[in-house]
Amino acid sequence: MKLDRFIRVALGLLIFVVFLVAIGGLLFFTQTALNVWDRLAEGPAVLRYVYTGAMLALFAAAVYLVWRLLVRRPVRAVEPPSADRLTRSEIEDRLRHADAVGVDVAEAQAELRELAERQESGAVHLCFFGEVSTGKSSLIKALVPEAEVRIDVAGGSTVDVRHYRWRDDRGTEIRLADVPGTGGHDAGLDEMALEEARRAEVVLYVCEGDLNRAEASSIARLLELDKPLILVMNKSDRYTHEEQAALMQRLLERLDTLGGDVRRDRIVAVSAGGVADIVERRPDGSETVVRRRRPADIGVLVVAINRLLEFGAEPIDVRRNRAVFRLAAEKLAEAEEQYRAQRSEQIVRNATRRAVIGALAAVSPGTDILIQGYVGTTMTRELCKLYGAAPRDLDIEEFLNLSQSRVGNALPLTLAVAGNGLKAFPGIGTVAGGLVHAVAYGLIFDALGRSLMLTLSKHGELMPDQAAQEFEEGIGERLEAGVRRVAKMALAEKAKGR
Ligand SMILES: Nc1nc2c(ncn2[C@@H]2O[C@H](COP(=O)(O)OP(=O)(O)OP(=O)(O)O)[C@@H](O)[C@H]2O)c(=O)[nH]1
Ligand SMILES: [Mg+2]
Structure with a gap:
């Protein structure tokens, strides 16, 4: 009580002095x-x-x-350079830069190499794309009868990408790409087919009637890639002339609604023929199954291809290049993503280890876990750099302060989880307090790093409030997920230190 009064008097005096100084200062x-x-x-x-x-x-x-x-400066909108306008030198620059950092750029580089080879060969690539069993391979066989093309009644007969040589009426060298049909069981094959379609100058979308939903969305995707498209309705032998005309009209309308500026002469109805198993009855009454080739009727398709290539391959070549640059950029982005995941894992692991070592070395590990210290700042800075964020020191400080204030609540839980986690290791006997603290300390860094990784990948920027909130909300889950790993680390460090 006495002390309280003393503090009040002291405060009153202090206020009085401050006012005197202020008045004097103002006069002066x-x-x-x-x-x-x-x-x-x-x-x-x-x-x-x-x-x-x-x-x-x-x-x-x-x-x-x-x-x-x-x-705080407004968040820099991480605007990816428009993929549509990517040029070769831009993508090459990006690849060089990423390569220097340590990103695995092999796949993206392979796309550019393939493009260079295609450009050098001067051949135009046409990709036959469509759902399984629509007759893509049969169409290629009809165009290049001597080609060894696998055709089967069972869907999913084509499982890789193959090229076949063909020439149009003017002698332009053309490579026909046969790809796996989409919509089968293997999503990897769909991806393989789509990538080949992106590398081709022209896509021939093969269907066998009205478009189903998956086909419509595939076509929309291809149109988005700015691919010249020929829509081929195959197996027209199964329809009467009237049915065929109605179907063609319907396809035209569907394409219109998909936003494709596809001309009427780029929708064709053909019959690749394919093979049919026909049951033949012998004079003696026995039956045998004979495989026969149905007659092909693909004249309109040949005309459509010739027309499309009439003005030379130059403009479609430019569009194809752009599509491949985009493909390469996407592959690079994937590789960068992977690199970031690995590297950030390393950064967090190092910080956790340093925290554990620090706690083990401390004479009396206290409960005041100072995550604002060197380890926290270094980890935050390194993670930010990895995700291309350039935070001010003040933001880092704010984030660590906010997180520190949330650690207090989580500490009892952290210690409990750490203690339990250590018990799972046989032969360590009674768990010493110092060790429990070291694991708890490591766990907090582990959770802090992971929440930071998450917010940085989401926002591309260090937002102290959001990041600290993410830390608080996710800590329970992250402690459980990391305890074995961190406990193992602490035991190993302790053994080293002995
Ligand atoms: N009636 C009829 N059947 C055809 C025609 N073209 C192909 N077929 C049959 O359709 C089936 C599939 O033919 P494929 O050429 O293997 O089809 P695909 O699109 O290459 O199939 P995947 O490679 O599995 O995606 C085979 O049984 C062919 O005989 C056609 O014009 N008319
Ligand atoms: Mg096939």
């Missing part, structure tokens, strides 16, 4: 300012202007510095 400041002003008023006008200008400039500089320090 006013007097000086008026003095200076009087002298300036007597002097030449130029001096007055220069002086006022200098004062204003100093004031503006002070305001700017305070603003830089206190006000």
Whole structure:
């Protein structure tokens, strides 16, 4: 009680002194300012202007510095350079840069190499794309009868990408790409087919009637890639002339709704023929199954291809290049993503280890876990750099402060989880307090790092509030997930230290 009164009196005195100093300061400041002003008023006008200008400039500089320090800059929108306008040199630059950092750029590079080879060969690539069993391989066989093409009644007969040579009426060298049908059981095959379609100048989308939902969305995707498209309705031998005409009209309307500017002469109805198993009855009454080739009727398709290539392959070549640059950029982005995942894992593991070692070395590991220290700052800075975020020191400090204030609540739980986790290791006997603290300390860094990884990958920027909140919300789950790993680490470090 006595102490309380003493503090009040001391505070009262302090306030009084502060006010006295403030009044004195104000008087002194006013007097000086008026003095200076009087002298300036007597002097030449130029001096007055220069002086006022200098004062204003100093004031503006002070305001700017305070603003830089206190006000958070608006989040830099991480705008990926428009993939549509990517040029070869841009993508090559990106690859070089990523390669230097340690990203595995092999797949993206392979795309550019393949493109260079295709450009050198001068051949135009046409890709037959469509759902399984629509007759893509049969169409290629009809165009190149001598080709060894696998055709089967059972869907999913083509399981890789193959190229077949063909020439159009003007002798342009054409490579026909046969790819796996989409919509089968293997999503990997769909991906393989789509990639080949992206590498080709022209896609021939093969269907066998009206489009189902999957076909419509595939076509929409291909149109988005800016691919010249020929829509081939195969197996037209199964329809009457009237049915065929109605189907063609329907396909035209469907394409319109998909936003494709596909001309009427780029929708064709053909019959690749394919093979049919026909049951033949012998004179003696026995039956045998004979495989026969149905007659092919693909004239309109040949005309459509010739027309499309009429003006030379030049403009479609440019569009194809763009599509391949995009494909390469996507592959690079995937590789970068993978690199970031591995590297951030390493960063968090190192920070966790350092935290554990620090706690083990501490004479009396306290409960005041200082995540704002060196380990926390280094980890935050390294993770931010990895995700291309450039936070101010103030943001890092704020994030660590906010997280630190949340650690208090989670500490009892963390210690309990750490203690339990250690018990799972046989032969360590009674778990010493120091070891439990070391594991708890490591676990907190592990959870902190992982929540930071998550928010950085989501926002591309360090947002202290969100990141600290993510840390708080996810800590329970992350402690459980990391305890075995961290306990093992702590035991190994302890054994080393012995
Ligand atoms: N009636 C009829 N059947 C055809 C026609 N073209 C192909 N077929 C049959 O359709 C089936 C599938 O033919 P494929 O050429 O293997 O089809 P695909 O699109 O290459 O199949 P996947 O490679 O599995 O995706 C075979 O049984 C062919 O005989 C055609 O014009 N008319
Ligand atoms: Mg096939």
